[in-house]
Amino acid sequence: MRGVAMATRRVKSPYGRGVVDGLPFIFVVAPFALLFGVVATEAGLSIFEALAFSVAVIAGAAQFTALALMTEHAPVIVVLASALAVNLRMAMYSAAMTPHLGHLPVWKRSLVAYFLVDQTYALGTLEFEARPSQSAADKFAYFLGTLTPICIPWYIFTFVGAWAGAAIPTNLGLDFAVPVAFLAMIGPMLRTPAHMSAAFTGAAVSLAMAWLPYNLGLIAGGIAGMVVGAQVELVTERRAARRGEAGA
Amino acid sequence: MIETATLWTVIVLLGIGSFALRFVFLGFVGDRPLPPWLLRHLRYTAAAILPALVAPLVIWPRATDGETDPVRLATAITTLAVAYGTRNVLAAMGSGAAVLIAGIFFFN
Numbered sequence: 001m002r003g004v005a006m007a008t009r010r011v012k013s014p015y016g017r018g019v020v021d022g023l024p025f026i027f028v029v030a031p032f033a034l035l036f037g038v039v040a041t042e043a044g045l046s047i048f049e050a051l052a053f054s055v056a057v058i059a060g061a062a063q064f065t066a067l068a069l070m071t072e073h074a075p076v077i078v079v080l081a082s083a084l085a086v087n088l089r090m091a092m093y094s095a096a097m098t099p100h101l102g103h104l105p106v107w108k109r110s111l112v113a114y115f116l117v118d119q120t121y122a123l124g125t126l127e128f129e130a131r132p133s134q135s136a137a138d139k140f141a142y143f144l145g146t147l148t149p150i151c152i153p154w155y156i157f158t159f160v161g162a163w164a165g166a167a168i169p170t171n172l173g174l175d176f177a178v179p180v181a182f183l184a185m186i187g188p189m190l191r192t193p194a195h196m197s198a199a200f201t202g203a204a205v206s207l208a209m210a211w212l213p214y215n216l217g218l219i220a221g222g223i224a225g226m227v228v229g230a231q232v233e234l235v236t237e238r239r240a241a242r243r244g245e246a247g248a
Numbered sequence: 249m250i251e252t253a254t255l256w257t258v259i260v261l262l263g264i265g266s267f268a269l270r271f272v273f274l275g276f277v278g279d280r281p282l283p284p285w286l287l288r289h290l291r292y293t294a295a296a297i298l299p300a301l302v303a304p305l306v307i308w309p310r311a312t313d314g315e316t317d318p319v320r321l322a323t324a325i326t327t328l329a330v331a332y333g334t335r336n337v338l339a340a341m342g343s344g345a346a347v348l349i350a351g352i353f354f355f356n
Contacts, residue, residue: 031338044249049259056263061294065301066258070250072310079258082301084265088293094273095282102274113271175311176320176348180327182302184340187331189295198292199299206300207307218300225296230288 014138018145021127025119025150030157032060032181037161038168039064039177043071050162054155058117061185062086068178074215082215085222093121100128100139108140115147117154193236198229319351 012020033054040050057063062083069079093116101112123146128139168174190196202225209217273282306324308314327344331337 028337031341045255049255053259056259057266059266061298062262062266065297066262068301068305070254070258076254076257076261080261080265082297083258083262084269085293085297087266087269088290090266090269091272092282092287092290094270095287098273106275109274110271113274114267116270116274176309176323177345179302179305179309179320179324180341180344180348182298183306183324183327184331184337184344186295186298186302187328187333187340188335188337189298190332194292195295198296202296202298202300203303207303210304210308217304218297221300221303222293222297225300226289226292229292229296230285233288233291 014134014141015145017127018123018142019148020145021123022119022146022149026153029119029150029153033154033157034161034164035177035181036060036063036067037158037163038165039174040067040158041162041165042168042174043067045162047159047162050165051155051159054158057083058114058151058154059087059090060154061182064178064181069215069218072215078215078219082218082222085219090116096121096125100124100132101136101143104136104140112140112143115143115151117147117151119150120146192233194229194233197232198225201225201228319348319355322351323348 036054037047037050040053041047045053053063053067057066065086066079066083069082074082094113097112097116101109104112120143124139124143127142128134134142186199190199202221204221205224206217206221209220211217212220302324306320307316309317309320311317311320323344326347327340330343331340334340
């Protein structure tokens, strides 16, 4: 069985393998895109504006963040700072892709950068680390394969959600859809004590500083949580290193 | 209601900013490794800023004009618990939605 699976894997083109590996993610991407479309129209965006949002930004958590803060009439600078902070992890993805795709022509690197989202990054690193000897062209083709069933549905289902959003009654508790979506995304992030400390500090400081104007409590919470997370990681690593030395 | 000028400013600048973050190493920096202290902070930005954003929305919901609401609190706790326990984003959203809709139906 395993031999068969590997054999079919070998005959497929890099692009085809990318498509197959990316396909399951459509079940994660489609509902989020639908929800964004619905929530965006509830916030007063037209279908075109909702779609433009998804095409320009192509990052779910940041889009929800920006939308939530704009609904609260936060200043533009706070909206941008918060949403970009949510997207800072993309810089990490960019760094991870560089050894594999950094030598491609600029237009191809730009294309990769634009489509570098959580799921394409995850599949890309897995594949490139498992098969590092592939040519850059094959790696690029694989990446194009993964984004086809991941990023294209992001646009399509944003459109469908925005289009359906106008027909959905507003008293279904839709006001709370964004917090529910965020909490569902936060849960799986709490992998380590450092991540938990970052999350707890972020929430606590944001609540304590909620009296600050211009939603600055959110920024304070984000910075405090980030610093605490990094410090906890440092302490945990040092402790593990010391234990390792004692054991050796 | 969100003003059109504000909306388009955010769409355009957030689009450019997100692209810049994704392009920065692929495009400019090349193979040079990032300093470890920077990586360490980048790792925790999303884990810190999302809870900072969501906590006030849960404790002081907009729908009740900022008054803490048992139904929305129960929804939030259920969603986070299922998300943490199962690591399944969709199962968590489904459970949360079920508690919210049932709560609104029976108590409001």
